[in-house]
Amino acid sequence: MEKYIIELRNLSKSYNGIKVVNSIDLKIRENEFVTLLGPSGCGKTTTLRMIGGFEDPDEGEILFQGKLLNPVPPYKRNINTVFQRYALFPHMNVFENVAFGLRIKKLPKDEIVERVERILKMMDLENFGKRHVDSLSGGQQQRVAIARALVNEPKVLLLDEPLGALDLKLRKEMQIELLDMQRSVGITFIYVTHDQEEALTMSDTVVVMNQGHIQQVGTPEDIYNEPNNRFVADFIGESNIIEAIMLEDKKVRFDDHTFDCVDVGFGQNEPVDVVIRPEDLQIVTDPGKGMIQGTVISVVFKGVHYEMLIENEHREYMVHSTLMFPEGSRVGMNVQPVDIHVMKREGHES
Amino acid sequence: MKRMKILAYPYSVWMAIFIVVPILLVLLYSLTEGDIRNLAELRFSTQSYERVLEPIYLKVIVNSFILATLSTLFCLLLGYPVAMIVARSNPKVRGMLLMFLIVPMWMNFLLRTYAWMSILSPNGFLNRLMDLLGLPRLEIMPGKTAVLLGMIYNFLPFMILPIYTVLSKIDKQFLEAANDLGANNMRTFFKIILPLSIPGVVSGITMVFLPAVSTFVISGLLGGGKTPLIGDLIEHQFMWEGNWHFGSSLSIILMVMILISMAIMSRIDRNGQQEKNGQSKV
Amino acid sequence: MKKTAVRIYMGLIFLFLYAPIIVLIVFSFNKTKSRGQWAGFTLDWYAELFKDRLITEALYYTVIIAILATLISTIVGTISAIGIHYMKGFSKNLLLNVNNIPVLNPDIVTGVALMTLFLSAGLRLGFVTMLIAHVLFCIPYVILAVLPKLRQLNKHTAEAAMDLGATPSYALRKVILPEIRPGIISGALMAFTMSIDDFVISFFTTGNEVSNLSILIYSMAKRGVKPTINALSTLMFVTVVILLLIINKRSEKGEELLL
Numbered sequence: 068m069e070k071y072i073i074e075l076r077n078l079s080k081s082y083n084g085i086k087v088v089n090s091i092d093l094k095i096r097e098n099e100f101v102t103l104l105g106p107s108g109c110g111k112t113t114t115l116r117m118i119g120g121f122e123d124p125d126e127g128e129i130l131f132q133g134k135l136l137n138p139v140p141p142y143k144r145n146i147n148t149v150f151q152r153y154a155l156f157p158h159m160n161v162f163e164n165v166a167f168g169l170r171i172k173k174l175p176k177d178e179i180v181e182r183v184e185r186i187l188k189m190m191d192l193e194n195f196g197k198r199h200v201d202s203l204s205g206g207q208q209q210r211v212a213i214a215r216a217l218v219n220e221p222k223v224l225l226l227d228e229p230l231g232a233l234d235l236k237l238r239k240e241m242q243i244e245l246l247d248m249q250r251s252v253g254i255t256f257i258y259v260t261h262d263q264e265e266a267l268t269m270s271d272t273v274v275v276m277n278q279g280h281i282q283q284v285g286t287p288e289d290i291y292n293e294p295n296n297r298f299v300a301d302f303i304g305e306s307n308i309i310e311a312i313m314l315e316d317k318k319v320r321f322d323d324h325t326f327d328c329v330d331v332g333f334g335q336n337e338p339v340d341v342v343i344r345p346e347d348l349q350i351v352t353d354p355g356k357g358m359i360q361g362t363v364i365s366v367v368f369k370g371v372h373y374e375m376l377i378e379n380e381h382r383e384y385m386v387h388s389t390l391m392f393p394e395g396s397r398v399g400m401n402v403q404p405v406d407i408h409v410m411k412r413e414g415h416e417s
Numbered sequence: 418m419k420r421m422k423i424l425a426y427p428y429s430v431w432m433a434i435f436i437v438v439p440i441l442l443v444l445l446y447s448l449t450e451g452d453i454r455n456l457a458e459l460r461f462s463t464q465s466y467e468r469v470l471e472p473i474y475l476k477v478i479v480n481s482f483i484l485a486t487l488s489t490l491f492c493l494l495l496g497y498p499v500a501m502i503v504a505r506s507n508p509k510v511r512g513m514l515l516m517f518l519i520v521p522m523w524m525n526f527l528l529r530t531y532a533w534m535s536i537l538s539p540n541g542f543l544n545r546l547m548d549l550l551g552l553p554r555l556e557i558m559p560g561k562t563a564v565l566l567g568m569i570y571n572f573l574p575f576m577i578l579p580i581y582t583v584l585s586k587i588d589k590q591f592l593e594a595a596n597d598l599g600a601n602n603m604r605t606f607f608k609i610i611l612p613l614s615i616p617g618v619v620s621g622i623t624m625v626f627l628p629a630v631s632t633f634v635i636s637g638l639l640g641g642g643k644t645p646l647i648g649d650l651i652e653h654q655f656m657w658e659g660n661w662h663f664g665s666s667l668s669i670i671l672m673v674m675i676l677i678s679m680a681i682m683s684r685i686d687r688n689g690q691q692e693k694n695g696q697s698k699v
Numbered sequence: 700m701k702k703t704a705v706r707i708y709m710g711l712i713f714l715f716l717y718a719p720i721i722v723l724i725v726f727s728f729n730k731t732k733s734r735g736q737w738a739g740f741t742l743d744w745y746a747e748l749f750k751d752r753l754i755t756e757a758l759y760y761t762v763i764i765a766i767l768a769t770l771i772s773t774i775v776g777t778i779s780a781i782g783i784h785y786m787k788g789f790s791k792n793l794l795l796n797v798n799n800i801p802v803l804n805p806d807i808v809t810g811v812a813l814m815t816l817f818l819s820a821g822l823r824l825g826f827v828t829m830l831i832a833h834v835l836f837c838i839p840y841v842i843l844a845v846l847p848k849l850r851q852l853n854k855h856t857a858e859a860a861m862d863l864g865a866t867p868s869y870a871l872r873k874v875i876l877p878e879i880r881p882g883i884i885s886g887a888l889m890a891f892t893m894s895i896d897d898f899v900i901s902f903f904t905t906g907n908e909v910s911n912l913s914i915l916i917y918s919m920a921k922r923g924v925k926p927t928i929n930a931l932s933t934l935m936f937v938t939v940v941i942l943l944l945i946i947n948k949r950s951e952k953g954e955e956l957l958l
Contacts, residue, residue, distance in 0.1 A: 154855035168863035425782025439812030527916040532719030631805030
């Protein structure tokens with residue numbers, strides 16, 4: 068049996084009659100880096116706040132190391148949170164902010180000093196103890212917020228869009244720092260973000276949510292390569308989503324062509340959605356050699372690759388390629404069987 | 418944290434007892450007649466409201482309204498330029514000017530009024546001054562003029578300060594933009610400054626009119642009983658006549674008068690805002 | 700040209716505002732009782748002031764009531780503001796509107812309404828009823844001063860404190876209160892000045908035995924002018940100005956406090 072540190076069972080929460088979290092189930096392993104990913108209003112923050120104890124679930128259970136957590140008030144949970152805008156106490160300096168939790172535990176003075184200084188050092192904030200929190204930069208405030216939580220040595224750290232307020236460059240740096248930190252302290256991280264790239268870079272497990280439901284749970288690779296449904300495919304990276312017919316196992320038909328694929332287990336002639344990532348379409352100059360033919364209607368240089376829109380009589384395809392094909396040129400496109408991802412059509416139960 | 422709201426429960430009970438019940442009592446007394454000491458004996462009656470309509474009392478109410486309106490108008494005319502001058506003065510001087518405008522307000526209201534008594538009374542400072550200058554004596558006090566003067570004196574800062582606050586927040590760039598677009602100072606004032614300052618004017622008017630229409634101190638001390646206002650009537654009914662029914666109906670009428678004027682003012686304020694928005698769209 | 704006009708105008712306004720005060724102060728040192736004539740310098744009226752039992756008693760009640768009313772209304776007002784802040788929707792609006800009634804209602808109506816309540820309940824008008832009345836009209840100002848500070852509060856700071864192990868009451872004392880302190884202080888100052896300056900509501904809610912300075916001045920002024928009032932005015936005015944200067948010096952935001 069695997070050991071789970073947090074389990075959510077049939078968890079629901081409504082505001083004003085709207086179900087923002089709709090009976091979700093989730094198991095989180097010890098030392099896992101789990102990301103709740105989804106658009107705003109998908110219920111990810113509410114889920115996090117229920118784990119933190121700031122919202123009471125309407126239904127369902129939250130288990131912590133197998134024990135029911137629902138009745139435990141936030142201040143008795145061995146879980147700490149890094150808040151969206153850090154919520155540092157403005158009337159205390161950096162040291163006092165970080166020492167707050169330890170003072171409540173009534174630890175001996177020298178132990179508090181020692182632990183706070185150790186964590187500040189770890190966060191590259193060694194000489195910042197006396198500084199007022201308002202005088203810190205966004206990145207520094209961020210690190211103080213993490214230090215304030217980590218110094219209590221929680222079993223689980225909740226992070227609510229902790230990098231949302233930082234600029235892009237700092238954000239990338241902090242992503243790497245956070246990941247290093249998580250590996251070195253060995254704490255379970257539950258991370259909330261709406262940034263799919265951030266989720267894919269950092270997580271062991273990504274939980275994609277939409278409208279209060281979990282859409283898919285999996286490794287970043289799974290989520291990216293094998294999206295469960297249209298929503299996940301659309302939300303994670305750019306993709307071409309195509310309505311198709313599954314003729315039989317490993318045969319799918321769209322755009323007047325029957326493609327080989329690797330998916331099995333659908334009904335005969337079942338309508339399905341097919342996902343093809345833009346980088347998985349290979350362009351050939353001779354239209355006759357392509358499985359699909361089309362005309363390039365726009366080309367945009369994206370730095371590493373070109374992003375092209377190729378139109379045929381059925382749809383437009385987005386294609387990423389390091390080669391450039393001028394607008395108006397007629398091209399063919401090929402796709403490998405493993406790069407064709409077949410998903411159940413939503414609302415269509417076989 | 419949601420549980421924190423229970424902290425407001427004791428105060429809710431307090432407000433019910435000391436704010437809501439007293440007003441309901443006044444309403445009850447205004448609509449009844451009979452022995453006030455025996456709530457069970459009270460009978461419904463509109464008699465005290467009918468009494469308000471008697472010419473002598475009606476005249477008092479109209480008088481209060483006119484005097485309050487006049488004093489508000491004078492405060493506006495005198496105060497607006499002051500607010501504008503202060504708002505445009507350089508920052509070093511501004512703090513001082515504001516301070517000097519506020520200091521008199523920190524003197525006890527009664528003393529301020531009393532001070533005017535010693536100036537305006539028949540043998541007061543003013544008339545001694547007139548004697549000295551060989552001018553005829555003025556017979557202002559007791560009388561309406563003295564009451565009006567007392568009102569203006571007491572409430573002028575209430576007009577200046579809100580207008581100043583709004584004026585000082587107007588972005589200087591608006592004025593520069595107006596000049597840039599060819600508006601002269603006059604046009605800039607009427608097209609930009611005045612419309613933008615309406616919220617301050619509205620709260621100034623409310624802050625002056627409200628105490629002016631309900632005062633009984635100023636009229637009591639400076640009017641010498643010659644020009645009773647609605648406040649004097651209420652005081653008289655409760656403190657001397659013991660006629661709570663009549664006093665209550667006068668209080669209700671005063672409240673309604675003030676509610677209506679506040680509603681009108683807030684409508685003007687809202688129209689002003691809309692106009693402002695409309696202008697910015699054009 | 701324009702500058703001179705502005706100066707003359709401001710000069711006249713200030714003359715209007717200060718003339719009565721100057722007259723009061725000057726005549727508090729005047730030997731005769733007459734208001735128009737200067738008969739030489741004296742401090743007699745000040746001496747008489749402190750011998751007058753009515754005045755010293757009124758001063759005592761004014762100060763005691765102001766201190767008690769400020770204390771009670773600051774504590775109750777702050778606690779209630781926190782409660783109201785965490786309320787929502789209809790009940791919050793209702794409480795806020797009722798809370799505004801004593802601020803917007805004319806003092807005379809608040810005064811007579813309280814008087815009818817006290818007398819209908821069979822209470823004797825005096826110290827207690829006057830104190831209740833002062834607490835009543837002070838609390839709304841405290842609440843109105845504290846609420847904006849609560850709104851500025853990052854809504855997660857209290858949660859952050861609890862997340863770090865603070866009980867709700869610990870979070871309230873160590874995190875919320877320190878952050879709203881400026882609001883509490885300006886609310887308390889407002890309550891104190893409202894209480895010390897009040898006449899109308901006190902007039903209706905106290906009995907014969909207990910008067911504050913405002914009531915005393917009113918009754919003395921109605922009976923006729925006495926130079927002791929001049930002396931009293933001068934002392935009160937000077938005290939207020941000194942207090943103001945101290946407060947102003949001590950706080951950067953003097954302007955806000957004054958308003």
